[in-house]
Amino acid sequence: MSILFTIAVIALIFIVIFQIAKASEYVTLLRGEQKGLRQSNKINAWLMIVFLVLGLLGVWYCNDVYFGQTLLAQESASVEGERVDSMMWLTIAVTGIVFIITQIILFYFAYKYQQNDNNKVFFFPHNTKLEVIWTVIPALVLMVLIGIGLRNWFLFTGEAPREAMVVEITGKQFGWIYRYPGKDASFGKKYYKNIDPASNSLGIIWEDQLSHDDVVTEQTMYLIKGKPVKLVIGSRDVIHDVGLTHFRMKMDAVPGIPTTLWFTPKYTTKEMKEMTGNPNFAYEISCDQMCGNGHYSMKGNIEVVEQEEYDLWMAKQKPQYLVNFPDKDPSVKPAADSVKSVISMVKTVNKDKAQM
Amino acid sequence: MSHVAETQAAGVVAVHHDDHAHHEHHEHHETFITKYIFSQDHKMIAKQFLITGMFWAVLGGLMSVLFRFQLGYPEDAYPWLETILGKWAKGGRITPEAYYALVTTHGTVLVFFVLTAGLSGTFANFLIPLQVGARDMASPFLNMLSYWFFFIASIVMLSSLFVETGPFSGGWTAYPPLSALGDASPGSKTGMDLWIISMALFVVSSLLGGLNYIATILNMRTKGMSMTRLPLTIWALFFTAVLGVLSFPVLLSGFILLIFDRNFGTSFYLSDIFVNGVGALPNEGGSAILFQHLFWFLGHPEVYIILLPAMGMVSEILSVNSRKPIFGYIAMVGSLFAIAILAFLVWAHHMFVTGLNPLLGSIFVLLTLLIAVPSAIKVFNWLTTLWRGSIHFTPGMLFAIGFVSLFISGGLTGIWLGNSAIDIHLHDTYFVIAHFHIVMGVASMFGMFAGIYHWYPKMYGRYMNNTLGYMHFWITIAGAYMIFWPMHYEGLAGMPRRYYDYSIWESFKQFAELNRFISTVAMIVFAAQLLFLINFFYSIFKGRKVTSLNPWGSNTLEWTTPIRPGHGNWPGEIPEVHRWPYDYGKDGKEFIAQTTPVGEDESHH
DSSP states (O other): OHHHHHHHHHHHHHHHHHHHHHHHHHHHHHTOHHHHHHHHHHHHHHHHHHHHHHHHHHHHHHHHHHGGGSGGGSOOSBTTHHHHHHHHHHHHHHHHHHHHHHHHHHHHHHHHTBSOTTOOOOOOOOOHHHHHHHHHHHHHHHHHHHHHHHHHHHHHHSOOOTTOEEEEEEEETTEEEEEEOTTTTOOOOBOGGGOBTTTBTTOBOTTSGGGGGOEEEESEEEEETTSOEEEEEEESSSOEEEEEGGGTEEEEEBBTBOEEEEEOBOSOHHHHHHHHTOTTOOEEEEEOSOOSTTGGGOEEEEEEEOHHHHHHHHHHOOOHHHHHOGGGOTTSOOOHHHHHHHHHHHHHHHHHHHHO | OHHHHHHHHHHHHHHHHHHTOOOOSOOOOOOHIIIIISOOOHHHHHHHHHHHHHHHHHHHHHHHHHHHHHHHSTTOOOHHHHHHHGGGGGGGSOOHHHHHHHHHHHHHIIIIIIIIIIIIIHHHHHHHHHHHTOSSOSOHHHHHHHHHHHHHHHHHHHHHTTSTTOSOOSTTTTOTTTTTOTTTOGGGTHHHHHHHHHHHHHHHHHHHHHHHHHHHHHHOOOTTOOGGGSOHHHHHHHHHHHHHHHHHHHHHHHHHHHHHHHHSOOOSSOOSOEETTTEEOSOOSOOHHHHHHHHHHHHHHHHHHHHHHHHHHHHHHHHHHHTSOOSOHHHHHHHHHHHHHHHTTOGGGGOGGGTOOHHHHHHHHHHHHHTHHHHHHHHHHHHHHHTTOOBOOOHHHHHHHHHHHHHHHHHHHHHHHTSHHHHHHHTTBHHHHHHHIIIIIIHHHHHHHHHHHHHHHHHHSBOOOHHHHHHHHHHHHHHHHHHHHHHHHHHHTTOBSSOSOOTTOTTTGGGHHHHHHHHHHHHHHHHHHHHHHHHHHHHHHHSOBOOSSOTTOOOSGGGGSOSSOOTTSOSSSOOOOOSOTTOBSGGGOSBOOTTSOOOTTOOOO
16 A cells, blocks of 8 residues: 555656646747747856755765775775775875866866857867877876775786795685685685585595695685785685785686686784674675675684694694595594494495486 | 858858769668668667667666655655565565666666667767768668567567566675576576676677677778778777677677586586575585676676767767867877776776785786776866867757766776775775766766757658757756765665665664665656656657758768768768867867868968
């Protein structure tokens, strides 16, 4: 009922507007077309100035309200991200000045040069000097922006520092899987046909010795404050994207083609909670590439901690190899029935594979 | 308004041509079907494109209202949504499947059906023969086919909305593997088959049209109409057609490989894939990134296919209504040319974060930012065109001024995103949404509105209602800025695009109120477009009649035709052209039509 009512009201508004518009046209015709057009010309010219003033006020107001909610109000959480921020500030300055000047000129000219008996049209078809000026100046300014941009770009996409830790991150519909290389600092090989969602979500090849100390986790990735980290990014199904907005970085996760990204976290999560005054602050990994109907919920977390805390956490993690094959675990004494259960588990896993 | 008097004079000049009219053009008997349906008259085909485009604009706009509804009011349930959308809004909330289908279809339809077919389809068809002085297109038959391929493409796209698994929902860019695997997304099943078929038909339509436009502009100009005497609209439509002809086939090739991957087990784009609930796929060795190269090789020129016609029409309308020549005609043509060339060399700036070779990326940064130079030239030339003019604020003129404002606003943020070291942060956030909606979406829409208001008297022999036009303009420009300006701030917070719900995100949930505001404005602006529709269709039948041949006091050839030109445009001989189209305010004359011979005492410029 309320819907019908709303529709009726809207229709009524339309009819009223339409009738007014029609009537105003008749009035214009009655009073003489010239006079009517002159009047509406004046009104529109005034509206140009009104729009300009209200528009600029609106820009200021919008900034006033929302600037604090953007990341520009916060410091970058990565060392490299500071460069992104400084580039954005420079670009804001350049484009902001051009924006304000050209918009003012546009609407002011529109107002100033409205049709008027005193205005004589100036026949001005071209002027080479002017045109050269406004070709060369933008080109020069752009060269500066390009120069700074490319220097940073090569830093971001270049080799990670040698001391960087390496973490592998793999996207799947709809979540992230992390892998740490363990003590040997190398990942074991993997092959996607080995993937078993229950026991081997990455398809690691267990015959590869290097895989035996690889730690596989989900939900939260642990990183160390002040230590560069290189992410090796992959995907299990469709294209995803590792969006690290607080670190000012992102990179696609493409099935079959590994990509990399490196940065240096500057603050622990705890520090960020204090700095932002938000006790729930989290470094969230957002999927930034459309990946299916659950795209919006594909969330990961990064916990940046101090080295000691990281070491403690890492010590508690059990390599995936040992999770799958507890009998190989030197720290666990094989009890008779646990061996049995493992054997039966391996069997079912094999059966599953055969079915696939 | 002294130009009305001169309008009459120009009318006399045109009538004068009729005197020695010996009808070379034989009038054939036209039935309803040959006149309104399978018409080969470029003007009727233009109207067919326009009205089909308007149908899609309404539908595509309505889709955006629906998904904005979800973004603005994510936690509330509205039973009436279930009434109209059925299972796509179970319990009164739009489902994620429906949300993504709406976003995808909105993008596809607006980019291709509205702003390509509706914009360049309409105005290339309508203006090219009229402004170059031709009786019709080089091939009226191919021209008719071009429309009907578009029509079939529309039907197929429309039908995809009604299949059980839903329309395609993987984004208008249709990146595989998502678009290739029905098991990864239900929208990639039948919906995607229909989407590809529709798009393939659309490419055919676009090629038939484009080849025709090029052939007509190059070969069928009237006597005296050298290339440098063409109105800027025609130059813009010419480059648009060239861009389309060279880039659409690449898109089609990308689609064909996708069809093979989807249906025939090839691995062009697929490798190393394990789909939940299905298992590992046999495909190995393909590259998902290859599709993106093929797609954006069209995709970026497509942006200019959308924008250039608007630029051309705005140049023309600004000049006519400032009663002053366009400033820097040659620079305007040169910058169009530069943009057209560069359009082919910047596609990978959409792919900075795909793991692209950084050196290759850096070349694309350079070329991308270079586009700002011709764009800047255009803006400064438009501003100078207004300077010391005598501006008539017709609704067309208002929209042309609005176009310049939006083009500046949206163009400037391109300087941010084209720089890869900033893009690595802002890619796929709302900053991008704000950027391309302002510079390509709304700006081109404004160019289209400007064109419709300006050439409506030529199309239908009647005027649209001015008051409604003014209201339409002011509501739309204020609304467009209120919708898209704050999105920059969401983008600067890193808020990703294409999210159904932000409430679970600590980093992005602070914008709930802003999202509601944007959604509300979007609904109001959509309603304001209904004003335009009412005005458009009402005026076709009841609008004030055009009584003078040249109501705007314009120099170009279309205003030398009768008020309602028949098939063939000029009843007599096609007029001869003696000068460029921008002699406004020269030697104290308000305007001098292209058909006026150069006087002996005329000053040179």
